[in-house]
Every structure is written in C-alpha cells, then in structure tokens.
Amino acid sequence: MPSNSWALGTMYRGGTFNGVPGFFTQSAPFQPVFPQLPQGAPWPEFPGPSQMVFSYGPWIGIGCLHWVHEFNIIRDFDYTTGESVALLTCPVCSYIQRAVEPFEAILDPNLYAVIAC
Numbered sequence: 410m411p412s413n414s415w416a417l418g419t420m421y422r423g424g425t426f427n428g429v430p431g432f433f434t435q436s437a438p439f440q441p442v443f444p445q446l447p448q449g450a451p452w453p454e455f456p457g458p459s460q461m462v463f464s465y466g467p468w469i470g471i472g473c474l475h476w477v478h479e480f481n482i483i484r485d486f487d488y489t490t491g492e493s494v495a496l497l498t499c500p501v502c503s504y505i506q507r508a509v510e511p512f513e514a515i516l517d518p519n520l521y522a523v524i525a526c
Contacts, residue, residue, distance in 0.1 A: 442473035473504035
C-alpha cells in the first residue's frame with residue numbers, strides 16, 4: 410500500500426518546487442522553517458527607545474513561524490483513510506498546518522466560514 414507523500418508539521422513535498430529544492434529549510438517536523446521573514450523594524454522615536462513595531466501583527470502566525478493572511482489549500486489523498494484531503498499550507502514555504510478530510514468539508518461555509526468565503 411502506498412504511503413502519504415505529506416505529513417503535518419512538515420513542508421509539502423519536503424519543500425521542493427517542481428522537483429527542485431526550494432529556498433526554505435526545516436530541521437525536523439514541527440520546527441520553524443528558515444529563513445524567517447522580518448517581523449518588525451525599530452522605531453526609535455515612538456513610544457520610546459528600543460521599542461519594536463510589528464508590521465505583521467494582525468496576520469495569522471502558524472507553525473513555520475511565517476505570518477500569513479491566508480492559507481494555500483492543496484488537494485491530496487490520504488492513503489491511511491482512503492479519502493481526499495485538503496491540506497492547509499503556508500503560502501510562503503508550503504508548511505502543512507492542518508489536514509481536513511474529506512476535501513469537500515473545507516467548502517462547507519458552516520464549518521469553515523472564513524476559508525470558504
């Protein structure tokens with residue numbers, strides 16, 4: 410029986426893009442993905458010295474530690490359950506945050522109103 414080509418907490422397909430190793434790396438599952446994107450910039454004039462202004466504050470922080478506004482939804486197959494699956498991935502590095510089975514469940518606005526709109 411074939412095994413899944415994906416796992417939660419890892420980059421989709423090991424972080425490769427069209428078979429070529431990508432820009433991002435991950436040391437182990439459920440660990441941060443490197444390099445990180447800048448999270449803020451110093452603003453010495455306000456409210457005081459050494460304070461940080463977080464430019465990505467209202468965004469969603471996920472397991473790879475990238476800040477995103479939305480997920481990429483990838484349709485794949487789960488060989489352990491025999492169902493199609495919706496993988497919610499980081500649009501920056503393809504880190505798999507969550508799996509929803511069956512795939513059609515992600516389209517239900519009563520269950521996933523924010524994603525389906």
